[in-house]
Amino acid sequence: xxxxxxxxxxxxxxxxxxxxxxxxxxxxxxxxxxxxxxxxxxxxxxxxxxxxxxxxxxxxxxxxxxxxxxxxxxxxxxxxxxxxxxxxxxxxxxxxxxxxxxxxxxxxxxxxxxxxxxxxxxxxxxxxxxxxxxxxxxxxxxxxxxxxxxxxxxxxxxxxxxxxxxxxxxxxxxxxxxxxxxxxxxxxxxxxxxxxxxxxxxxxxxxxxxxxxxxxxxxxxxxxxxxxxxxxxxxxxxxxxxxxxxxxxxxxxxxxxxxxxxxxxxxxxxxxxxxx
Ligand code: NAD
Numbered sequence: 001x002x003x004x005x006x007x008x009x010x011x012x013x014x015x016x017x018x019x020x021x022x023x024x025x026x027x028x029x030x031x032x033x034x035x036x037x038x039x040x041x042x043x044x045x046x047x048x049x050x051x052x053x054x055x056x057x058x059x060x061x062x063x064x065x066x067x068x069x070x071x072x073x074x075x076x077x078x079x080x081x082x083x084x085x086x087x088x089x090x091x092x093x094x095x096x097x098x099x100x101x102x103x104x105x106x107x108x109x110x111x112x113x114x115x116x117x118x119x120x121x122x123x124x125x126x127x128x129x130x131x132x133x134x135x136x137x138x139x140x141x142x143x144x145x146x147x148x149x150x151x152x153x154x155x156x157x158x159x160x161x162x163x164x165x166x167x168x169x170x171x172x173x174x175x176x177x178x179x180x181x182x183x184x185x186x187x188x189x190x191x192x193x194x195x196x197x198x199x200x201x202x203x204x205x206x207x208x209x210x211x212x213x214x215x216x217x218x219x220x221x222x223x224x225x226x227x228x229x230x231x232x233x234x235x236x237x238x239x240x241x242x243x244x245x246x247x248x249x250x251x252x253x254x255x256x257x258x259x260x261x262x263x264x265x266x267x268x269x270x271x272x273x274x275x276x
Contacts, residue, residue: 009198010081011147013225028262033270036243036258040271043122043215043241048114049231050128050135053220053246057265058105060132064222069098081196088177088186095189096176099168102131102150107138110219110268115139117272124213127206129221129228131191144202144209146228148190153178157185164189203227210235217271219245220264223252232256243271 040046052062061068063075070079073094077083084091107115115138117123125142126135131150135143151164160182167187170178178187192198206228210216216235223229232242232255244256245267253259260267 009203009227011192011194011196011198011225013194028260028267028270032258032260033267036260036271039215039241039243039258045124045213046117046122046215046217047124047209047213047235047240048126048128048217048219049221049228050114050126050130050219051221051223051225051228052130053222054110054264054268055105055108055130055132055134056220057108057110057263058132058134060101060105062220069094072097075194079194081193084188084193084196088188091189091193092171092176092178095168096171098150099172103165103168105132105134107134108265110264111135111138111140113269113272118142124209125205127209127228127231129225144205146198146202146206147192147225148199150189150191152190153187154190155180155183155185156188158183162187198227206231207234210240211238213238213240215241215243217243217245217268218256219268221246222250223255224250 052060056062063070073079078090078094111134114123114126114135118140125144126140127144127146128135129147131145131147133149133151149164153162153164153167154160158180160180167178179185180187210231211234213235216232218232221228223232229252232252236242236255241257242255243258243260244253245260245262245264247261247263
């Protein structure tokens with residue numbers, strides 16, 4: 001059984017659960033790509049901060065965009081810690097839908113390129129806001145899960161750990177909310193909900209990486225969920241260069257030295273491909 005330590009920090013988002021419709025996939029600017037590749041070649045201690053966008057090409061839609069889960073499940077009602085404490089069956093009803101896509105997704109070339117970068121010894125670690133475990137499946141070993149994991153669950157009463165897949169199967173079979181076999185308490189996914197205290201250790205490790213890195217790759221995140229959205233500026237203030245890879249503009253673009261517009265699965269591998 002794990003000892004769970006939570007920080008005083010809670011997961012919050014800017015008030016944009018539903019942003020404007022996404023722009024069509026922009027072409028990656030070749031000059032910007034060349035600039036970015038030079039930064040990669042010069043860097044010795046690279047880090048990555050990833051968000052929902054890196055897993056879109058693996059078949060997991062981000063929550064906010066058209067077709068995303070917030071379209072059918074109001075995040076205020078289904079995705080906050082308070083709503084979970086009030087009525088856990090709501091979260092698990094949404095969770096059943098989420099499990100259908102999340103459990104069958106496979107890593108895409110962007111996840112794989114980061115795993116290969118780690119093997120080359122140049123990557124300090126992947127800091128991820130994702131809960132889908134795809135970095136680990138791709139082969140990354142130093143993955144810092146800021147928002148927990150959908151692949152783990154625990155009992156709210158006695159803290160007993162559960163394997164997420166087993167719990168999701170029970171939920172798929174109609175057990176909503178799922179309950180602890182030992183004490184009957186309600187089970188909670190380890191994925192952190194809005195308003196929920198953040199796990200302490202991952203954020204501390206992420207801060208250490210931001211202070212140490214000389215190049216941060218920010219991939220597929222709108223940088224509108226806090227405290228993760230503060231990390232690029234921390235890396236920047238510590239002297240790192242920053243490359244942003246995504247499909248649309250955000251209000252934190254000014255942190256970037258280079259912006260690459262395009263799909264992560266296409267752009268990320270090209271950063272490390274010396275033949276391109
Ligand atoms: P977000 O939905 O706020 O932003 C996604 C970003 O990814 C957008 O900027 C979008 O332009 C970009 N994007 C979309 N498709 C892309 C692609 N193919 N290639 C590159 N970029 C692409 O996501 P967020 O900033 O991670 O914050 C949302 C929260 O929801 C996070 O806390 C995260 O934990 C959670 N979430 C996780 C998953 C997952 O685990 N796969 C999926 C959805 C949401």
